[in-house]
Amino acid sequence: MICETSGRALPDLYEASIAELQDGLVEGNFSSVQLVKAYLRRILEVNLEGPALHAIIETNPKALSQAAALDDERKVKGSRGLLHGIPLLLKDNIATLHEEGMDTTAGSYALLGSVVPRDSFAAAKLREAGAIFIGKANLSEWAGMRGQVPCGFSGRGGQTLCPYYPNADPHGSSSGSGVAMAVGLAAGSLGSETNGSIVYPSSRNNVVGIKPTIGLVSRSGVIPISYHQDTAGPMCRSVTDATLLLSFIAGHDPRDEATLHQPGILPDYMKALDKNALKGARLGVPRAFIRNVKIIEATFNSSLDIFRALGAEIVDPADFPATEELLTSKAEQLVLAADFKIDINKYISELVEVPTGVKALADLIEFNKTHADQELPAPFYTDQSQFIESEAAQVDDAYFAALAADFDLGRTRGIDATLAQFNLDAIILPTDALAPLPAAIAGYPLITVPLGFQPDDVEVLPAKPSPLHTQAPGLPFGIAFMGTAYSEFKLISYAYAFEQATHVRLQRRACDDSIPRTQLTDVMLSGEGGL
Numbered sequence: 059m060i061c062e063t064s065g066r067a068l069p070d071l072y073e074a075s076i077a078e079l080q081d082g083l084v085e086g087n088f089s090s091v092q093l094v095k096a097y098l099r100r101i102l103e104v105n106l107e108g109p110a111l112h113a114i115i116e117t118n119p120k121a122l123s124q125a126a127a128l129d130d131e132r133k134v135k136g137s138r139g140l141l142h143g144i145p146l147l148l149k150d151n152i153a154t155l156h157e158e159g160m161d162t163t164a165g166s167y168a169l170l171g172s173v174v175p176r177d178s179f180a181a182a183k184l185r186e187a188g189a190i191f192i193g194k195a196n197l198s199e200w201a202g203m204r205g206q207v208p209c210g211f212s213g214r215g216g217q218t219l220c221p222y223y224p225n226a227d228p229h230g231s232s233s234g235s236g237v238a239m240a241v242g243l244a245a246g247s248l249g250s251e252t253n254g255s256i257v258y259p260s261s262r263n264n265v266v267g268i269k270p271t272i273g274l275v276s277r278s279g280v281i282p283i284s285y286h287q288d289t290a291g292p293m294c295r296s297v298t299d300a301t302l303l304l305s306f307i308a309g310h311d312p313r314d315e316a317t318l319h320q321p322g323i324l325p326d327y328m329k330a331l332d333k334n335a336l337k338g339a340r341l342g343v344p345r346a347f348i349r350n351v352k353i354i355e356a357t358f359n360s361s362l363d364i365f366r367a368l369g370a371e372i373v374d375p376a377d378f379p380a381t382e383e384l385l386t387s388k389a390e391q392l393v394l395a396a397d398f399k400i401d402i403n404k405y406i407s408e409l410v411e412v413p414t415g416v417k418a419l420a421d422l423i424e425f426n427k428t429h430a431d432q433e434l435p436a437p438f439y440t441d442q443s444q445f446i447e448s449e450a451a452q453v454d455d456a457y458f459a460a461l462a463a464d465f466d467l468g469r470t471r472g473i474d475a476t477l478a479q480f481n482l483d484a485i486i487l488p489t490d491a492l493a494p495l496p497a498a499i500a501g502y503p504l505i506t507v508p509l510g511f512q513p514d515d516v517e518v519l520p521a522k523p524s525p526l527h528t529q530a531p532g533l534p535f536g537i538a539f540m541g542t543a544y545s546e547f548k549l550i551s552y553a554y555a556f557e558q559a560t561h562v563r564l565q566r567r568a569c570d571d572s573i574p575r576t577q578l579t580d581v582m583l584s585g586e587g588g589l
Contacts, residue, residue, distance in 0.1 A: 068087060095581045101113075115165065116193060144245045146247060160193070203448070236267070240265055246300075249291060268293075272289055281402070302328065333559075344476065392460040396457050403419060473541070488538070507536055
């Protein structure tokens, strides 16, 4: 859909790409101030009002003044490039300058008002490129590490909802980023992943998510779970936009040792956007992973013919040699429990100020008890068992054995063994079919793109949301592309070729009442061009 005003075509903000928006800014069809105003009005329509999606925790009080400054800079000095004046969202565990006026809290009141020492590396790179952070996206509090709590709930942000069905599970800790992208609340977003937190909500909300190799994108300034598995990554409406953001945030950072082990000069990921990339590609299907997803499996199986038509060779099955051992292993849980205590204590210790006085994980547990009305509201959000388990965890021989087991099952006898045994270029499977697990424990990349939607006659489960539906008519699901370390270029190329051949995202829109009505033309015709 294209909106028009004064004879100028304006992009529909539900689907607008970063390139479309930048073209409009370059042509002078609208300003960054107008664009920011439009997105802020869209957020107001659906975040706490109307369907109350709770996708955004807070908006940036300086976004409009920053947009005005970038508009002036464009006139005087020219454009910084493709992100100049483009509004983005960041998950609320990705630090931004405190003086900007937004908090970085992982959704918890325990960090409200805390002062971060600087922008996170990813935020700094995007800011340098001219991006505007218009808000912080809601998330599963502490990125899902507090306990058995419904996806997308945080004390500060409330319960995020998928916009494709009333009271639907947004499915993953970067839920606010996924929901915001689904209905056009910004041009692009960043999430973070330890195990599934980018790709699951991207899958459920009909968008693209890239979980990079550990070490491609710095974690400095990102509230942590595990040094061994954490990464930030883009969540956008297209492979092109996600790849563009990845291109800006990848790189070396002295504050994150993992990035210092990148293999030489990074490729230009935008050159991976090749519609013909699947010709001659050899893709494997780890069939043994595809279980308990019957409503998705048929669509996935049909997609294999699309891959073949695009020139790919499908190896099916191409199972991991240690599938059952991987699926039953408890090693990851042991590693994450110990890592979280170490890493979160370190993060808090490096904050400039913490007004609530919390200094460590033990303090967070007590804070939640004394602020239960905010943090542990009954009946669905009372648990903090993971916090308690992590506080008791130790870095001992069992920990190091578990870490070795993760690398063995994820890498040596996992992804790398499967790629070698079947001579594969990549592995594909439904995103919801445990796809994140091997990539998570290996530290390897994973990309999800839209694949389909649950049938209109599917049974709604649970019948009474408690508090969310996990199965319902029209809920989206994705397909995942998995590979070895630093294989992002290849995975992006395959994901892009599939996306361009199918355009699944465009086949079904979110529920009508979840879609904001504000467009650029509304702001422009109302005379709201300036501050």
